[in-house]
Amino acid sequence: MHAVQPIPLAQLRGVVKRFGAVTALERVDLELHAGQVLALLGANGAGKSTAISLLLGLLEPHEGEALLLGSSPRTLAARQQAGVMLQSGAIADTLRVGELLDLTRSYYPNPRSMEECTAIAGLEGLLGRRYGRLSGGQQRRAQLALAICGRPRVLFLDEPTTGLDIEVRQSLWRGVRELAAGGTSILLTTHYLEEAEVLADRVVVLAHGRVVADGSLEEVRARVSQRRIRCASALDPAEVARWPGVRSATRQDGRLEVVTDDAEDVARRLLARDPGLTGLDVSRAGLAEAFLEITREQPSQEAA
Template sequence: MQHEDAVPARLRAAGKRYGSTCALDGVDLTLHGGEVLALLGANGAGKSTAVGLLLGLLQPDAGQATLLGMAPEALAARRGAGVMLQSAGIPGTLRVGELLELTRSYYPAPRSVADCVALAGLDGLLGRRYGRLSGGQQRRVQFALAICGRPQVLFLDEPTTGLDIQAREQVWRAVRELVAEGSAVLLTTHYLEEAEALADRVVMLEAGRVVAAGSVAEVRARVVQRRIRCASTLDADTVARWPQVHSATRQGESLEIVASAAEAVVRRLLDGDPQLHDLEVRRAGLADAFLELSRESRQEAA
């Protein structure tokens, strides 16, 4: 039975090993209703293992995984979840409309076919055989199958891989609509701009451990880097040796600088090159935070 204060999905001190390899090491993760949680990490960081535990596809060696307050393998829990994984195993001979009708039949109050078509962008595809679709079209069908049951919690594993920009933005709009309705979404993605666009919170994994967690702004704030770009004749190798400068590279006429503080570096740039122009300073993005925090974690492990 579902507990009153159950959250859509949770890992408590979850651990998982594959032989001598530690895939997850004491991971805590909580997904709340009406939010998108982006689970980030390089290949092998533990993202797929975490998702597998939450779906009941894997059993933890330590800790606990719950889905809608229940054991993930419970039928009631699975009926409240929608899943879009990287590998689908969908019969290629069935038509898209047949797949939708079949999947909708598993749920007590599914979305209408028209709603699924609109949310996933399946116009003109219902009569097509799944195996005859392009890779991007198949991903859109997989998304429709994941959302057709009105899931309370939705797992999206690299959902926009293989999609063009227009299809990707359609998926983003659909995710926002589902979240506005109260669904909880766990998103894994290699597209950090996707996490920045959609996520309310971010959890970063490195070698099976959480290295950062919080809002996009909070995680980004952990990296105090500033990126400076300008058109200048200054030598990049010389600038790279300045205090507070982490790196300096040249891209044609532009000088690209990563620094821990912008003000002193910009002042020195202007003093060194009065003809400097097209100056741009911006905060570290999520991609910068991901790379820096991963580097710090590897250094600590070493």
């Protein structure tokens, strides 16, 4: 007997979504399973936010189907098991953070405690502040607390750290990692590739409304042949950048960093040109290089 495959917690099946003459999503298939953190990547306008809106029932597809917990995203049962942190949302500026949390918690049968929401989202000392008086980073923390207070099985985070400084972003990352470790499935849209590398165990890349890559971080990285070379060298990065097979050469934290299509040849040339070179390390290129390589040659909808 074949094992029964678990139903995806969130799913797009053959979805087409148009806005006038523009096709935002073209035959998109997407699945989020229990225990996953899925990063949905793409340039601005690739269709990431449209996909989230379809899964939340905020939009209807022109073709195909959007499912949340196996049913329509517009059903109360599905919505009560989902949390969402959108790029923009109508939150009453005059209410205090604690009042907002109390109100939102009252919508759910078994909400998280105020203390747990505060700890996960990093809201210590802010419950008495009016939402409109919070900084941008503090507002994003409050939005995360509101998104998780109902103990969602599925959490949607749409560009959660856009415009925030690295310290605030890392604080939010800690909260997301804690939620994932506790069993919450998370669909994250982001254009910060390091965010996906830190948080996600699976990546889907959209380009011009189409899925162009879908797999683990390692599988997506494997789509490109580039390697990154790091070493301690006195060579001028501008000179190295002109060598054949070198895509970029920069100095990062005092070390020379080279992205290349021909790691062996470039490494030999580095050693020959700088006998004092030390700490040579060759690794697969990161998600940023893979993302650029995958999306670079994708045709637009108009050209398709």
